[in-house]
Amino acid sequence: MLSYSQRADLCSNPTAIHLLKLMDRKKTNLCIAADVVMKDELLKIADELGPEICILKTHIDIIADFDADLLIELQRFSEKHDFLLFEDRKFADIGNTVKYQYQDGIYNIADWAHITNAHSVPGPGIIQGLKEVGLPRGRGLLLLAEMSSKGTLAKGNYTEETLKMAQENKDFVIGFITMRQLIDDPCFINMTPGVQLATGGDTLGQQYYTPEKVIKENKSDIIIVGRGIYEADNPLAEAKKYREAGWLAYQSRT
Numbered sequence: 001m002l003s004y005s006q007r008a009d010l011c012s013n014p015t016a017i018h019l020l021k022l023m024d025r026k027k028t029n030l031c032i033a034a035d036v037v038m039k040d041e042l043l044k045i046a047d048e049l050g051p052e053i054c055i056l057k058t059h060i061d062i063i064a065d066f067d068a069d070l071l072i073e074l075q076r077f078s079e080k081h082d083f084l085l086f087e088d089r090k091f092a093d094i095g096n097t098v099k100y101q102y103q104d105g106i107y108n109i110a111d112w113a114h115i116t117n118a119h120s121v122p123g124p125g126i127i128q129g130l131k132e133v134g135l136p137r138g139r140g141l142l143l144l145a146e147m148s149s150k151g152t153l154a155k156g157n158y159t160e161e162t163l164k165m166a167q168e169n170k171d172f173v174i175g176f177i178t179m180r181q182l183i184d185d186p187c188f189i190n191m192t193p194g195v196q197l198a199t200g201g202d203t204l205g206q207q208y209y210t211p212e213k214v215i216k217e218n219k220s221d222i223i224i225v226g227r228g229i230y231e232a233d234n235p236l237a238e239a240k241k242y243r244e245a246g247w248l249a250y251q252s253r254t
């Protein structure tokens with residue numbers, strides 16, 4: 001199996017290349033899901049856990065005291081600690097609308113998020129719309145091929161059609177949110193949420209698998225971990241555990 005950086009040499013999207021090289025350089029395939037609701041909490045995670053991660057995933061619209069300064073600070077930490085920013089926006093509208101949602105409003109996602117994601121339910125027009133805004137800026141898009149939650153409708157034919165849409169837009173689509181590697185194409189980066197060191201779930205349908213299962217057995221590339229880390233007594237120590245588990249699983253695969 002190719003290493004992350006060997007895969008980088010085969011890809012064309014600048015964000016995909018950047019990410020794959022960064023992961024090998026920094027020796028981490030851990031993405032933190034920083035689902036906190038105050039600016040200070042988010043920036044604390046970015047600064048303290050930044051050295052352990054390849055990506056900081058945000059839900060920028062849950063921040064109660066959001067202002068433009070937060071975006072500047074996030075970008076500063078992304079450079080300081082060498083990680084990418086992923087706004088988990090899950091766009092789901094027609095191409096013309098998502099264009100505005102991606103570049104305008106108060107969040108201006110395309111200006112600071114290296115990566116964002118979209119549902120495939122509207123059809124390929126959603127990729128076209130996002131691409132018009134994101135590609136000139138060198139951004140990358142993930143499609144939701146599968147979800148981690150119980151009863152998800154993203155399966156079977158829906159997942160298959162999503163893969164086709166990605167293959168037809170390889171300049172901009174850099175991979176998937178998925179529970180496993182779905183196509184053996186080195187340029188698609190697979191990111192998996194629903195990860196904790198112990199299997200189980202929450203009371204609202206989330207389902208958890210271990211880093212080892214996700215990376216080694218299911219051949220995904222990146223573990224996305226939220227509450228498993230930021231709700232721990234010592235988030236930094238916990239992040240190091242996830243980082244090590246994810247990296248060992250990757251090494252045993254390559």
Ligand code: 5BU
Pocket residue numbers: 033034035059088144146147148149177193194195206224225226227228
């Ligand atoms: P958790 O605290 O590790 O359960 O957080 C998981 C994060 O991943 C959270 O930000 C979700 O919005 C996100 N997520 C997910 O859990 N499942 C999915 O299928 C997708 C995103 Br897409």
